Amino acid sequence: MNMPMLEIRNLQKSFPVRNAFGRRIGEVRAVDDVSFSIEKGRVYGLAGESGSGKSTIARMIMGLEKPDAGEILIDGEVLAKMGRHHSRHVQMVFQNPGSSLNPRRTVGQSVAVPLDAHGFSGNRRQRISELLEMVQLPANFAERYPHELSGGQKQRVAIARALAVEPKLLVLDEPTSALDVSVQARVIDLLTDLAGRMDLTYLFISHDLSLMRNFAGTVGVLYRGQIVETGAVSSVFEHPSHDYTRLLLASVPVISKEEAAMRPKIPLIDGEIPTAEKLLALREVDQQASHQRG
Amino acid sequence: MSFPLLRVSNLSVEFSTYGRTSRVLHGVSLDVPARSQVALVGESGSGKTVTMKAIMGLLRQPPARITSGEIYYDGADLLTMPEKDRLRLRGTAMSMVFQDPMSSLNPVFTVGDQMGTILKYADKRLGRSRSRTERMARVHQVLEQVRMRDPERVTQAFPIMLSGGMRQRVLIAMALLSEPQLLIADEPGTALDVTTQAQILKLLKDLVEERGLALLMITHNLGVVRETSNYVYVMNKGTIVEHGEAAGIFDNPRDPYTRSLIDAVPRLTGGMRSSGEVRA
Numbered sequence: 001m002n003m004p005m006l007e008i009r010n011l012q013k014s015f016p017v018r019n020a021f022g023r024r025i026g027e028v029r030a031v032d033d034v035s036f037s038i039e040k041g042r043v044y045g046l047a048g049e050s051g052s053g054k055s056t057i058a059r060m061i062m063g064l065e066k067p068d069a070g071e072i073l074i075d076g077e078v079l080a081k082m083g084r085h086h087s088r089h090v091q092m093v094f095q096n097p098g099s100s101l102n103p104r105r106t107v108g109q110s111v112a113v114p115l116d117a118h119g120f121s122g123n124r125r126q127r128i129s130e131l132l133e134m135v136q137l138p139a140n141f142a143e144r145y146p147h148e149l150s151g152g153q154k155q156r157v158a159i160a161r162a163l164a165v166e167p168k169l170l171v172l173d174e175p176t177s178a179l180d181v182s183v184q185a186r187v188i189d190l191l192t193d194l195a196g197r198m199d200l201t202y203l204f205i206s207h208d209l210s211l212m213r214n215f216a217g218t219v220g221v222l223y224r225g226q227i228v229e230t231g232a233v234s235s236v237f238e239h240p241s242h243d244y245t246r247l248l249l250a251s252v253p254v255i256s257k258e259e260a261a262m263r264p265k266i267p268l269i270d271g272e273i274p275t276a277e278k279l280l281a282l283r284e285v286d287q288q289a290s291h292q293r294g
Numbered sequence: 295m296s297f298p299l300l301r302v303s304n305l306s307v308e309f310s311t312y313g314r315t316s317r318v319l320h321g322v323s324l325d326v327p328a329r330s331q332v333a334l335v336g337e338s339g340s341g342k343t344v345t346m347k348a349i350m351g352l353l354r355q356p357p358a359r360i361t362s363g364e365i366y367y368d369g370a371d372l373l374t375m376p377e378k379d380r381l382r383l384r385g386t387a388m389s390m391v392f393q394d395p396m397s398s399l400n401p402v403f404t405v406g407d408q409m410g411t412i413l414k415y416a417d418k419r420l421g422r423s424r425s426r427t428e429r430m431a432r433v434h435q436v437l438e439q440v441r442m443r444d445p446e447r448v449t450q451a452f453p454i455m456l457s458g459g460m461r462q463r464v465l466i467a468m469a470l471l472s473e474p475q476l477l478i479a480d481e482p483g484t485a486l487d488v489t490t491q492a493q494i495l496k497l498l499k500d501l502v503e504e505r506g507l508a509l510l511m512i513t514h515n516l517g518v519v520r521e522t523s524n525y526v527y528v529m530n531k532g533t534i535v536e537h538g539e540a541a542g543i544f545d546n547p548r549d550p551y552t553r554s555l556i557d558a559v560p561r562l563t564g565g566m567r568s569s570g571e572v573r574a
Contacts, residue, residue, distance in 0.1 A: 049487040151338075180337040180514065185558040207488055210517075210560040234564065251492035252562055253517025255544050259562040271500070272441055273493045 003076050004037035005169055005201040006044075006061070011035070011070035013056055030056040031067075032225035038169075038218075041195070043202040045216025045233060047209060047248070049276075052222040054205045058171050061203065062092050075168055088118055091162035095174040097154035101146040107132070107157050108142030114164040131160040135190060152183035156190065163198065173205045188215055209252050210259075213237055221245045223276065240264060243283050244276055297369050299476055299508050300326040300349065300388075305363030307344055310356060318344050320532045321363070326476065326510050331502060333511040333519040333540070336529035337555070345529070346480060346512050350390060351380055367476070382419050385412070389469040391498075393481040398465060399453040405464050406449030409433045409471060416472040436467040440497060459490040466498065470505075477502065478510045483518075495521050516559050520544060528552045 013031040016024045031053045038044040048054040059065040061072055063079065063086055072079040074089050082089075091114070094100040101110055108128045115124060129139035135156040146154055155175060162170055172191070176184040188211070194200060204216050212219055213233055220230040221244065229242040240246045246264040251273065254260055269278060307319040319341050326332045336342040347353045349365055351372065365372045367388060372380055392398040400408055413429050424432070430449070437445035440463040453461055462483060469477055482498060483491035499522050502509045511522050519526055520540055527537040528549065536549035547553040 049489065181516070182337065182555060182558045185560075188560075208560070209488070210562045213562055213564050214560045237562065237564075247489055249562070251489045253492070253495070253515060253521045254562055255516045255520050255556065255559055256561065256563075262563055270441070273489070273496055275493075276489060 007037040007073040045212040045219040048222030053225040091167040092171040298325040299328040301366040333523035340529040341532040386472040388476040389474040391479040
């Protein structure tokens, strides 16, 4: 059987909730028993709104946060035992290229940081221009500073930096949400192209379901730290089974009749689109009622 | 033919900074008839925000300079009327819903205080006056109009105590306080989660229809345009490249820029078209 590139087993993470004086008054379960795996060369989409736990999962995969329980395996190796060399295999592209690049470093210096960290011994200049070429930027961009670049160009630099150590897995945390739609399309094209050429596996985190539909192969829908629905993106989007997925899909602003027809119909409560809590609470009441009748 | 509620005619604006002058609007014209829902859509740098600011009189001059054009509200040219008359319209007959609910509310005053103050000054400009109790009654009334369940609690809350969606509702309520005829919304809901955004867009649409307002929606999101507006102006590099009924433009764009923009939008149905030919 094909070994998955990333496997996540029963991952849990809670954060303390403190009052104004710093006393613990409870805890919030940010990630609550999450399991999923990504096969080599595939794109797994993690969809969720703010507070769903998607960034906490990303941070744990990057080793920036320690799980309370559960395991993360990268290419069959347990993350907790990998130590420093973990970052050779996993790299991340952040949401806002404006703040993830150091403004005092040239593009070349930024891209070289991971090279130095992992003791790169070849020709640095040549490697930097290779990396820039890979993300379709001219080699002379190495001398520029982030403020001289457009948003799309900055994100390309961030991708080049992530690719510098030839990782196997890239965590893409909302990589295009700060970009204009035409720029987004080109960055997505680039990511698709790179995945093929460099044998990359992607964990794609986004709240943009239309983009997810077009970029990810498999999708997991996160709600309050739990994956409420998972499957091939086409089947989850065409036949959503969980109410939260249905609500998410119903909320997407779309531009064509076909898309509008595809969105699930959500019952209005008091003339308004219900919140997730309300919709799910209502369904629970319904289910209990039908349970009692049945 | 009747004159539209808002007409921008051949508006050109340039900015001068450090001795360099750049033209950012090149003869922009658009109409917002009474009771209509119109969208102005464009990517960053297209000039949509400058157009909005010129309409609301929020352009700082200098560095900006309006080099040509007129902006008519209800038949009167906003650009030539005395500042006093213009103040009377701004925030009263025409009002704005801003994008970022956190930075457009003052963190150290309660929602009720802020809304009361807005109403007080709007009244003052219009030469009216109400007692504090009357003002608070009106504040409660508009909070109910934006479907806030507990207006009493909301007026006593500080902005930080409200969720993003509730703050956006407060901003809409603020815009409605002085019963405007024209609502200009700048990317409402973009900072919110998709389910909350859907609620806000539906609320805006319902309010505009119920109260017979005209809506000018400024956005970069074509989906938001289709959900809220009937008529669209597409803007690129300081000019209107195409305008028409929303349905027509989405199904059959004529301008190459509009077409590339529409093609770049990922679809919920999948099958993203190649974006190779998208022009920025």
